Amino acid sequence: MGIGGADGTGQAAWAGKAVADLTCEEISDALTYLAHHHPADETLTRALADRLADTVPLLGAAGTR
Structure with a gap:
């Protein structure tokens, strides 16, 4: 896709x-x-980073050992 998609x-x-x-x-x-x-543009960057954190499952999430 390249930068900017x-x-x-x-x-x-x-x-x-x-x-x-x-x-x-x-x-x-x-x-x-x-x-x-x-x-x-910290506001948009922070909003995107927060959304990414909400979207990507955490490593070692409950049920994994």
Whole structure:
């Protein structure tokens, strides 16, 4: 996909989606894009990181030993 996730239309796959609707891959792509192009946008970066943390299962979660 590349940084920004351009899909041939010039728009990232994640652009325009609500944070809650993003996949892990789209969140990762958006975070990479922000790091390269808008590193000072802490609010969006934090929202994306929080969503990623909520989406990805924790290692050693209950039921695993």
